[in-house]
Amino acid sequence: MNRRVVIAILALLVFGVVRMPFEAHLEKEHKAAYFHGANLDLSLREKIGQMGFLAALSGFRALVADFLWIHAHAFWERTEWGGMKVDFDAVTALQPRCLLFWSQAAWHMAFNASVAALEDPKQPREALRIKAQREYWKLGEDYLLRGIANNPDVYNLYGDLAFLYREKFKDHCKASEMFAKSAKFPDSPVYTHRFVLYELAQCPGHEREAYEGLLKLYKVGESERLPTLLKHLGELQEKLNVPADQKVYIPPAANP
Amino acid sequence: MSTPAISIQNLTKIYPIPFKREKVTAVQDLSLTVEPGQVYGLLGPNGSGKSTTMKIVLGLVSPTSGRTEIFGRDSTTVESREDVGFLPENPYFYKYLTGQETLRFYGKLCGLSSAKIRDRSKELLKLVGLENAADRRLAGYSKGMLQRIGLAQAMIQEPRLLVLDEPTAGVDPAGSREIRDLILDFKKRGITVLLCSHLLEQVQEICDRVGILNHGALIREGTLDELISIQDQTELILENATPELLADIHALLGKSSARLIEERKPQKTLERYFLDVTGTPQP
Amino acid sequence: MTATPTATQHKAFSLARISAIASNTLLELIRLKVFYFMLLFALLIIGSSFFTSKFTFQEQFQVLKDVSLGAMSIFTWLLAVLATAMLLPKDIEDRTLYTILAKPVPRFEYLLGKFIGVLLLLFIAISLMSAVFVVVLYTREQDAIANAARYVPDNAYSDQVKSIHAACFNSNLVPGIAIIYLKSALCAALTLLLSTFASSWIFTIITSVVVYLIGHIQPIARQAYLDSATTSHLTKVFLAVVALIIPDLTSLSLVDDIVVGNAIPMLIFVKTAGLGVTYICVYFFVGYLVFSGKEL
Numbered sequence: 025m026n027r028r029v030v031i032a033i034l035a036l037l038v039f040g041v042v043r044m045p046f047e048a049h050l051e052k053e054h055k056a057a058y059f060h061g062a063n064l065d066l067s068l069r070e071k072i073g074q075m076g077f078l079a080a081l082s083g084f085r086a087l088v089a090d091f092l093w094i095h096a097h098a099f100w101e102r103t104e105w106g107g108m109k110v111d112f113d114a115v116t117a118l119q120p121r122c123l124l125f126w127s128q129a130a131w132h133m134a135f136n137a138s139v140a141a142l143e144d145p146k147q148p149r150e151a152l153r154i155k156a157q158r159e160y161w162k163l164g165e166d167y168l169l170r171g172i173a174n175n176p177d178v179y180n181l182y183g184d185l186a187f188l189y190r191e192k193f194k195d196h197c198k199a200s201e202m203f204a205k206s207a208k209f210p211d212s213p214v215y216t217h218r219f220v221l222y223e224l225a226q227c228p229g230h231e232r233e234a235y236e237g238l239l240k241l242y243k244v245g246e247s248e249r250l251p252t253l254l255k256h257l258g259e260l261q262e263k264l265n266v267p268a269d270q271k272v273y274i275p276p277a278a279n280p
Numbered sequence: 281m282s283t284p285a286i287s288i289q290n291l292t293k294i295y296p297i298p299f300k301r302e303k304v305t306a307v308q309d310l311s312l313t314v315e316p317g318q319v320y321g322l323l324g325p326n327g328s329g330k331s332t333t334m335k336i337v338l339g340l341v342s343p344t345s346g347r348t349e350i351f352g353r354d355s356t357t358v359e360s361r362e363d364v365g366f367l368p369e370n371p372y373f374y375k376y377l378t379g380q381e382t383l384r385f386y387g388k389l390c391g392l393s394s395a396k397i398r399d400r401s402k403e404l405l406k407l408v409g410l411e412n413a414a415d416r417r418l419a420g421y422s423k424g425m426l427q428r429i430g431l432a433q434a435m436i437q438e439p440r441l442l443v444l445d446e447p448t449a450g451v452d453p454a455g456s457r458e459i460r461d462l463i464l465d466f467k468k469r470g471i472t473v474l475l476c477s478h479l480l481e482q483v484q485e486i487c488d489r490v491g492i493l494n495h496g497a498l499i500r501e502g503t504l505d506e507l508i509s510i511q512d513q514t515e516l517i518l519e520n521a522t523p524e525l526l527a528d529i530h531a532l533l534g535k536s537s538a539r540l541i542e543e544r545k546p547q548k549t550l551e552r553y554f555l556d557v558t559g560t561p562q563p
Numbered sequence: 564m565t566a567t568p569t570a571t572q573h574k575a576f577s578l579a580r581i582s583a584i585a586s587n588t589l590l591e592l593i594r595l596k597v598f599y600f601m602l603l604f605a606l607l608i609i610g611s612s613f614f615t616s617k618f619t620f621q622e623q624f625q626v627l628k629d630v631s632l633g634a635m636s637i638f639t640w641l642l643a644v645l646a647t648a649m650l651l652p653k654d655i656e657d658r659t660l661y662t663i664l665a666k667p668v669p670r671f672e673y674l675l676g677k678f679i680g681v682l683l684l685l686f687i688a689i690s691l692m693s694a695v696f697v698v699v700l701y702t703r704e705q706d707a708i709a710n711a712a713r714y715v716p717d718n719a720y721s722d723q724v725k726s727i728h729a730a731c732f733n734s735n736l737v738p739g740i741a742i743i744y745l746k747s748a749l750c751a752a753l754t755l756l757l758s759t760f761a762s763s764w765i766f767t768i769i770t771s772v773v774v775y776l777i778g779h780i781q782p783i784a785r786q787a788y789l790d791s792a793t794t795s796h797l798t799k800v801f802l803a804v805v806a807l808i809i810p811d812l813t814s815l816s817l818v819d820d821i822v823v824g825n826a827i828p829m830l831i832f833v834k835t836a837g838l839g840v841t842y843i844c845v846y847f848f849v850g851y852l853v854f855s856g857k858e859l
Contacts, residue, residue: 028852028856029853035849036849043838047838048785050814050831051813051814054814057826057831059820059827062819081780082776083812086629090625121823121825122823124625338661338664361667366665368658371662
């Protein structure tokens, strides 16, 4: 019996030797397919505690992340933005492939926390309130950039980042760039290719490029001749001094 | 000459003790033969090697050296068990199964078809007196009933050899009598029985041959007549003997070299008395 | 019964014997009332909605899927370990093992029948849990669509319904659940192997749990062993033992990423499933190797 146990252990060792290269290769393939991207390091362990870390290691990352997500929203109810950020950092480390977490974390920082900071009654100095607001915008931007780094294969976070640049940073050039990246994906929303041009139209030095693009869309037909497209087309025609006989669209105010 | 039902040749079994140098010799150079159709009693005190010998015959334990055969087939092979039915000591079958389902389960293990299992189950349940309890879960069976269903499962594939370990242990006198009668019935059908028991009176009643083990070795073996008959004594039991006849016999004894050792009224066994007063019918 | 019985033919391999043992094992395990945990499962996934009622529907569906698949993972793992750890010790203690092996049943068929019984139990458990999960998810999806019909403007309604469908069931969950099953089957095979030489079922369970935990960091040991140039000899030996003996359970822990929408390419699924099946076969055969020589 003991001899058989020894043979069994040897058999397991041999199996271990045989499977090791296959498993190492499979691990690489998993990572290439965006599995096991979670960053389970010691800083995470400090954030989520021993039991949470053990649970995360034992194949229950998603549950630990959800628990922290709900916990973060308890902070939201008390507008404790710092506490929310700590939880969001842990959640996104645990579930880097969950677009919802990156998107919502960015939204809370850039759209909720930033407004709360700007209107903070405890901060009398406006300059400091504006500074805090911009810091929260940057936190939102950071979440989306890290989210994109973990999810370069989907359109969603590019679109979210584009909206952030457009709405908060008022950086239409970057917004256009992000909409363009989103539009490259076949499943991106239909409006994305238009938004690329709308933002480009507001990006200094790119008016001609935007005009060419909008003109091309205009010539597609009625389905593309939406009010915003027409508005930007009209504005660019004026900015670029397009000759009257080449103008394809006359804004209503210019009509006699 | 027919093939022996069980043939044990120079069987030795040594168990190593974990973490220690010394070993335990459970069976030592044992040789014995059980002929077909015999009821063979394997006796011995606790630790004498009976269970080990039985387990080796059944292929549950492998010998250190020596050979055991069942009807000429090496008993370490699975095929040899086609011919064997086994009832362990204090068996504990699956409680949630009924008697019928238990026989069906063991029948399937023996490769019997559903139709054959149905027929055999009906026969065996009748034989062991459990027809009325066939649909009752084993959890509701008494000790005697469990032993009887155990015998039935042992017989399910019509084996040529039955190995019974303490078949009447813990069973009341009535149940014990029924089991012994079943064993004698099996013998009449030509089934060989290897029986291990501590209840020596019962062994005496049903066995043809006995082997006595002690410290792993066979110290005595033979028919009961060979082993326990007191050769130089004769027992006569007389019915309706008159005092005059008894006086004549005493006078004859006085003239011979024979010595009268004892004269008394024979006694029923306590078991027979118990069965009579509790109303259990005679076999 | 009529004439003296005669010698019978033996079948070297019999599916009928294996299926008799498997179905009996399944019946035995079901009778342990293990399916009461199904109630707990249903309560968990329905109860999870109480914590997320103020969240968006995407968040609610995410939590529902995470809790369901997380609970499926843990329950099937627990079931695998607890059901398997008791299989052999119970039969040995009750001596039913002797009555079975005294029949013409090869030890291989006995062990295989027992193991298949456990696999069937796990399959039934995971199927039931999946059914409850799908029903609850579908009900919540219909609720979300009804809410959209009430509150979302007409021009945005169809986009909203598309978002609801996208957030709800995704077909990658099916291979995800298959991998959960394979992982629990692997744990069952490992537990069976341990029980063939363990002295008690408590030892089997504890060892199985420890191996489960270490199995999730085995890739770290493997990588450290393969990469190491300057570690001490003793450390290298320790890493080698962990890397070679302990199974790599992270390779079968894909559901956390699948549940958030990460697609699993077919080839990778086949390789992963193949690895899982190989583990199961190897552990079973090594367990048989030990059991075949076990003195009963």
